[in-house]
Amino acid sequence: MQHLKNPLLKNLHKIEFPVTYLCTGKCRHCSEADKSDFKGHIRGDAAAKLVADVSAVYDIENVLLFGGEPLLYPNDCFLIMSAAREAGVKKRCVITNGWFSKDVEFNCKTAEKLIGSGCNRVLLSVDSFHQETIPLESVMIFANELERLSPGIVKLNPAWIKGKNAENPYDKKTTEIVEKFTSMGISENKGNIIFPAGNALKYLSEYFEPGKEYINPYEEDPMDLRTLSIGPDGSLLGGNIYRENVFDILSRYKG
Numbered sequence: 262m263q264h265l266k267n268p269l270l271k272n273l274h275k276i277e278f279p280v281t282y283l284c285t286g287k288c289r290h291c292s293e294a295d296k297s298d299f300k301g302h303i304r305g306d307a308a309a310k311l312v313a314d315v316s317a318v319y320d321i322e323n324v325l326l327f328g329g330e331p332l333l334y335p336n337d338c339f340l341i342m343s344a345a346r347e348a349g350v351k352k353r354c355v356i357t358n359g360w361f362s363k364d365v366e367f368n369c370k371t372a373e374k375l376i377g378s379g380c381n382r383v384l385l386s387v388d389s390f391h392q393e394t395i396p397l398e399s400v401m402i403f404a405n406e407l408e409r410l411s412p413g414i415v416k417l418n419p420a421w422i423k424g425k426n427a428e429n430p431y432d433k434k435t436t437e438i439v440e441k442f443t444s445m446g447i448s449e450n451k452g453n454i455i456f457p458a459g460n461a462l463k464y465l466s467e468y469f470e471p472g473k474e475y476i477n478p479y480e481e482d483p484m485d486l487r488t489l490s491i492g493p494d495g496s497l498l499g500g501n502i503y504r505e506n507v508f509d510i511l512s513r514y515k516g
């Protein structure tokens with residue numbers, strides 16, 4: 262069946278799912294903290310169908326899962342990653358804090374299943390903020406297992422106030438944590454610079470310049486949408502994938 266492409270989506274190349282807003286962490290820089298009242302999670306079957314349907318029409322290069330902590334719902338993550346692989350999507354990525362259960366054996370088994378389902382990149386959120394509440398040892402075991410099964414699959418994804426070796430206590434601590442992983446042979450992404458939203462506004466305001474306009478790096482041009490972002494409740498661009506055909510939602514999108 263042919264679908265007319267909405268011109269506002271002509272550059273669409275990525276589908277992302279905040280799988281849930283629930284999380285095992287309580288990070289003081291978290292931009293999503295004010296969303297955690299929503300206790301649900303994405304339905305893997307519906308999300309997998311969306312990935313298959315949309316990838317058949319648009320040139321989707323990237324499917325991304327994050328949260329909250331997405332691996333609190335591993336089976337739904339597996340379904341989505343598997344659909345992405347079957348659809349020929351090149352980048353199939355999960356962002357995780359690496360601590361979704363206290364059972365280390367379960368976490369290692371999940372690492373194996375995640376790779377088996379088609380995930381080919383794990384961005385590991387490790388830094389001074391995450392490690393205030395998330396035990397580093399357990400995360401290292403999970404990362405080690407991923408790397409043992411698929412060398413190079415893990416990339417560190419730290420959050421910084423200013424950047425590596427900057428003169429503030431958070432970045433100094435993050436630099437130390439990152440070095441622990443790089444000494445295990447795990448490489449790092451440049452990570453994210455924290456912007457004032459959610460918890461960061463409440464707890465880290467002293468690090469933001471008053472009056473300065475900060476740009477949310479995740480904000481998209483609504484007239485040239487490159488990413489479809491589906492909420493844990495199935496919401497998408499004013500519609501809902503649980504109740505409607507995704508192409509009905511996409512075709513009525515007006516920015």
Ligand code: SF4
Pocket residue numbers: 284285286287288290291292293294328329330358386391
């Ligand atoms: S920053 Fe990530 S790990 Fe930390 S509380 Fe927020 S969603 Fe959870």
